[in-house]
Amino acid sequence: MTAPKDHNSRSRNGNADDRLRLLVERIERMEEEKKGLGDDIKDVYNEAKAVGYDAKMLRQIVRLRKMQPADRREMEATLEVYKAALGID
Amino acid sequence: MTAPKDHNSRSRNGNADDRLRLLVERIERMEEEKKGLGDDIKDVYNEAKAVGYDAKMLRQIVRLRKMQPADRREMEATLEVYKAALGID
Amino acid sequence: MTAPKDHNSRSRNGNADDRLRLLVERIERMEEEKKGLGDDIKDVYNEAKAVGYDAKMLRQIVRLRKMQPADRREMEATLEVYKAALGID
Amino acid sequence: MTAPKDHNSRSRNGNADDRLRLLVERIERMEEEKKGLGDDIKDVYNEAKAVGYDAKMLRQIVRLRKMQPADRREMEATLEVYKAALGID
DNA sequence: ATTGCGGTTTTTGCCC
DNA sequence: GGGCAAAAACCGCAAT
Numbered sequence: 001m002t003a004p005k006d007h008n009s010r011s012r013n014g015n016a017d018d019r020l021r022l023l024v025e026r027i028e029r030m031e032e033e034k035k036g037l038g039d040d041i042k043d044v045y046n047e048a049k050a051v052g053y054d055a056k057m058l059r060q061i062v063r064l065r066k067m068q069p070a071d072r073r074e075m076e077a078t079l080e081v082y083k084a085a086l087g088i089d
Numbered sequence: 090m091t092a093p094k095d096h097n098s099r100s101r102n103g104n105a106d107d108r109l110r111l112l113v114e115r116i117e118r119m120e121e122e123k124k125g126l127g128d129d130i131k132d133v134y135n136e137a138k139a140v141g142y143d144a145k146m147l148r149q150i151v152r153l154r155k156m157q158p159a160d161r162r163e164m165e166a167t168l169e170v171y172k173a174a175l176g177i178d
Numbered sequence: 179m180t181a182p183k184d185h186n187s188r189s190r191n192g193n194a195d196d197r198l199r200l201l202v203e204r205i206e207r208m209e210e211e212k213k214g215l216g217d218d219i220k221d222v223y224n225e226a227k228a229v230g231y232d233a234k235m236l237r238q239i240v241r242l243r244k245m246q247p248a249d250r251r252e253m254e255a256t257l258e259v260y261k262a263a264l265g266i267d
Numbered sequence: 268m269t270a271p272k273d274h275n276s277r278s279r280n281g282n283a284d285d286r287l288r289l290l291v292e293r294i295e296r297m298e299e300e301k302k303g304l305g306d307d308i309k310d311v312y313n314e315a316k317a318v319g320y321d322a323k324m325l326r327q328i329v330r331l332r333k334m335q336p337a338d339r340r341e342m343e344a345t346l347e348v349y350k351a352a353l354g355i356d
Numbered sequence: 357a358t359t360g361c362g363g364t365t366t367t368t369g370c371c372c
Numbered sequence: 373g374g375g376c377a378a379a380a381a382c383c384g385c386a387a388t
Binding site (some may be wrong): 197198201202204205206208209211212215216218219222223225226229231236239240243 | 286287290291293294295297298300301304305307308311312314315318320325328329332333
């Protein structure tokens with residue numbers, strides 16, 4: 001089924017339409033907020049640039065800090081893989 | 090210049106350090122919020138799917154509503170032209 | 179079991195090593211080829227753009243042609259329903 | 268402009284249509300090849316699995332080998348960034 | 357100014 | 373069906 005059915009013909013599907021519209025509007029509101037946050041972040045980068053920092057490098061730092069835990073685990077896991085692959089237990 | 094210079098040797102560059110750290114932390118906080126919002130949006134799509142909507146088409150709708158009507162119609166028209174040329178439909 | 183065992187201790191697991199290395203290298207070679215093809219495809223899109231076509235709509239067309247006609251029509255129909263419900267067009 | 272114009276009405280736009288069709292078909296051929304390569308790669312993973320290797324781990328190894336040079340450079344660059352940000356020349 | 361390009365994010369398809 | 377890897381769209385920058 002593609003969409004909820006509305007068997008009350010008197011409503012001219014107003015109920016289903018409203019349900020859809022509500023969902024879409026909730027999403028749009030959140031996406032706006034999300035976009036606002038994205039803009040704020042961009043502002044901070046510009047502010048940083050304005051006081052002499054290199055935005056690209058800042059992004060690199062942020063990315064690196066984010067990646068550290070995940071990456072360390074991945075490296076560890078892969079190390080285990082190598083050992084296993086080479087038959088060292 | 091890559092970073093602000095701090096000519097007061099007594100500070101041992103603590104000021105520059107703090108400035109950088111502060112910027113990075115502000116960004117990280119905002120990115121976290123942004124990620125949370127993204128997760129919330131995904132939840133709404135799942136909720137929509139749970140009541141019978143096609144999430145992929147929903148995304149398409151949200152995209153269409155973001156566009157200017159004129160642009161949207163132009164896109165749609167172009168697509169129709171190409172479809173006709175290739176015998177689609 | 180994670181990897182094939184090599185019980186011939188004299189080989190110092192050279193066989194397992196080589197087997198792994200060989201597999202990885204085969205994969206890497208194929209992935210390179212695959213990437214080359216991807217670049218070629220991009221070139222064609224650029225060429226199309228250069229003679230006046232809208233690359234994004236072209237991609238859409240290619241996607242549509244890949245689908246089963248029945249599926250394509252179903253998608254299109256669903257989208258129309260949603261558009262109508264939200265008063266688009 | 269969205270598509271090349273064909274002012275020769277006698278041709279019923281056959282020329283423009285053919286041009287489009289040709290482009291699309293070239294793309295489709297290449298995408299098929301690309302897909303074939305993707306399938307071949309998948310086969311190798313399955314073959315590896317069949318002789319006891321863990322495909323997921325193999326993928327990790329391949330990814331790691333691909334990332335190594337880029338990642339090392341990124342780390343180096345970021346190190347420089349840190350130094351610069353802290354005013355150490 | 358315009359357009360190609362690198363990188364970031366979003367979407368899609370896949371395997372478990 | 374939910375998470376993960378590949379593809380596509382989007383954006384700002386740079387270079388011409």
